[in-house]
Amino acid sequence: SHANGMSDIKWYTPTRQADGSYTVTVKASDHENANGRYEAQVFYIDARGQKRFVQKAFVERNDPSKPTGVISITNNKDSGTFDVVISDVYSPKGVRTVQVPIWSEVDGQDDIRWYEAVRQTNGSYKVTVQVANHKYSTGIYNVHLYYIQNDGSQIGVGGTQTNVTLSEPKADLAITGLNNATGSYDVVISNLIAPRGFKEVLVPTWSEKNGQDDIIWYKATMQANGDYKVTVRSSNHKGDSGLYNSHVYLVDNDGKYIGLGGKQATLDITKTQGTLTIANNDKNRGTFDVLITNLTNPSGISGVVIPVWSEQNGQDDLVWHNATKQDDGSYKVTISASQHKWNSGKYIVH
Template identity: 30%
Template sequence: GITGNPSGQENALSEKTEVRTDTKPALQPENPETTKDTAGSDNADVKVDEVDAVTTNDQNPDEELSETVKTTTGVSDLRIIISQAAENKTQFTVSTIGCAGKAEIGRVLFPTWTARNGQDDLHWYEGTRDKNGEFCITIDSKDHGYETGSYLIHTYIHGQQGEILKVVGSSYNLEESQPVISMTEIWNNCFKVSISGISNRNGVSDVVVPTWTQINGHDDLRWEKATYVGNDTWEAVINIADYKQSYDTFISHVYVTDKNGQQKYLGATTKIIDNPFVKDPLEVTAQQQENDGSKFVISTQNCSKKPGIKQVDFAVWSNRNGQDEIRWYQGVLGANGEYLASVDIENHGFETGPFIIHTYIKGNNGETISFASVNFTLAKLNPIIEYDKAVLNNTFKIRIRNVGSENGVTAIMMPTWSRSNGQDDLR
C-alpha cells in the first residue's frame, strides 16, 4: 500500500444505496432537455389510461421487469424491450415494439436516470427509427456517472403535432463486473495500466494510478490519472522517462473514487523492465555526408523501440595526437527511432583520416546503460578553388572548398597578383 492512504477505502465501493422502486410514468415537461421527469404528476394535461406491459433482457427473455403504462387510444399495443449490448457491458438498448406502421407517431423520447440520488443524472434521449420501423436508443453508463444497478426509463410516444400519445415506465438492472487490472507492452517508451469492470452502484468520479520504481522506495512516486476509453475501461499512461530508474520493477496501485467522494484501493500490478542492450548490444555506424565531404554522420542502429533511453552522447576525436581535439555531440532522435549526430572536421582542426567514436547511452538517472566504440576513416579531400566572376565595388572573392588533411589545417594563404608585369603587385 501507499503511505497516507485514506482510511476506510476498502469499503467505499460496496456501500449500499436505497433503490427507488417507484417507476410510475409521468408526462413530459415542457422543456425535457433541462427539466426533471416529474413522475406521478397530478397536473397532467393529457388524459391517459393504465395498461400492462412487459420488458425483457436478452439474458432472460421471460423475466418480467417492473413497468407501468399510461396510454391514449391508438397505440395501446406498444411495448418496450430492453437488452444488454453484446459487445459493451456498460451499454444497453431500449427499443419500442409496436410503433412500426403507425403514421400518427412523430417521435419517441426516453428520459433515463439511475435509482441512486433521484434524477441527478437524468438524460433525455431521442429515439431513432430502425429498419423495422421501431424507435430505439443505446444507453451508456458513462453518461450516468458510470453507475450500475437499477435504471429507470420512461418512454414518451409523441404524435405528429407534438401531442403525447402514450407514456411507458420501465426499469433495467445493469450488472456490475469483476474489476481487472492489466498492463500493455512498451511502446514509444511508455506502457499503459488498464483497469476494466470498475463501474458500480455508487458511480465513478476519478481513477488514479500511483506508480513508482522499486529501487529506493517511493522516491519517484507519481500519481498518474487514468482516463476513460470506453467499455468500462480506464487507462493510465506511464512514461518511463518520468521515473528515476530506466530498468527496474515498476509498481502501480489503482484507486477509484466514487460519486460520494469515497476512495477505494482496487488492486496493484507490477511490470519488470530489463535493460534490452544486455541481449542486444549497442550498434553504431558512421558514413561520410553525401553533399559535404568535410562532414560525416554518426548513427545508432538498434535503439529504436527500446525503452529507458534518456540521452545519447557521442565522444569524437581524430587518431592524431590523442584526444587533443575531442568533442562531445548529443544525439538527435530521428524519425526512425535512432539517434544521429553530424561531425564537421572544422571542429577537429580540419583533420582527415582515422576518427574514434565512443557512444554512451544514458538512462533516466544519468547512468550509462550501454556503450559502443567504433572507428571511422574520413577519406582524403580534394580541394576545389572557386572565384566570383562578377566584380562588385571593385572587389571579387576567391573561395576554397573541401580543405583538410591528416595533419590538419591551421591557415590558408592565397597569394594573388595581376598578369601584367609579373608579380610586381603580389599580395
C-alpha cells in the same frame, strides 16, 4: 420499483417504431437505483382522454452491490513505460473519477503516485506510467484501483501487480556525408533506446595515424527527427588522411559511460582545389576582377590571398591582395593598376 413502493413512479411516453410497436427505455438511475422487482403498467388514452389499463409486466434487477473494474497492463521495456487500462467500470453510486495509486516494491511506498485515469472513447480508462516517475525502479509494481463516487466518497475496487523490465541502451550507428574534398563525414545515431534516460551522447574520434594523439570527444547534437549527429573534420585531426575511428557513448543520469558501438571511415584527403577566373577587365579604369570559385580545402578556409604583379621589372610591384567571400561562396578581389605603378601589359595572378 417494489423496493420503493410507488415513491419512484414515473410516467413514460413510449415511442412508436416502424413496425407499429411502442418502446420505452427505463434507467435504474431514474428510480433511485433500486434493486429487485420493477413493475411496468401499460395504459392508453382513449378518444375522450381517459386512461385505460392494458397490461402489466415485471422485471428483476439484481445489480451487484459492489463496484467493478477489470485491470489490464501492457509493458513497454524500450520506452520505460506501462499502460494500465481499466474496463467494465461500474459503481452503484456512479463514478466521478478513477484513481490508480502505483508504486514499486523497491523501498516500500517511497515512490507511490496517485494517477487519475483518463476516459477513452470506448468507455475504458487508461493511465500511462513512466518508470522515470518511480526512480527507474524495476521488478514488481503494485497497481491499485479506487473510484471517487458521485457522492464524493472513495471506494477501493481491486488491485494487481506487474513485473517491469527495462531494455539496455542501444542505437543504430551510420557514417554519412563522407566528403574527401572537405575532409569530413557525419556520424549519425538513430533509433536510440535508453529507458533509464541519459545526459548526453559523446563520440570520441581519432585517426589511425600515430595512435590516439589526435583524439577528440565530440558531443552529438539532437536533430529535428530525434537522431543525434556529429560532423568530423580532418582539420581537427591534424589533417590526417586514411582510416578514422568513431566510437559512441551514452552518458546516463549517474554520469556512467555506456558504449553503444563504433564505426570507421576512410578519408582520402584531396589537395586544395579551386577555379580562378579573370573578369571585368576595364582598360579605361585600369581594373580587373579576380574570381575564385569551387574552392575546397580539407583543413578549412580562413581566408584567401591573391599575389599579383605585372611583368614589367620583375616583381617590384608585387602586392598580396585579400579576396572577399561572396554570398554564393566564391571569393573576389578587384585589382587596380594604381596599386601596381600604373603598369600596363601582362599581369601575373596566383
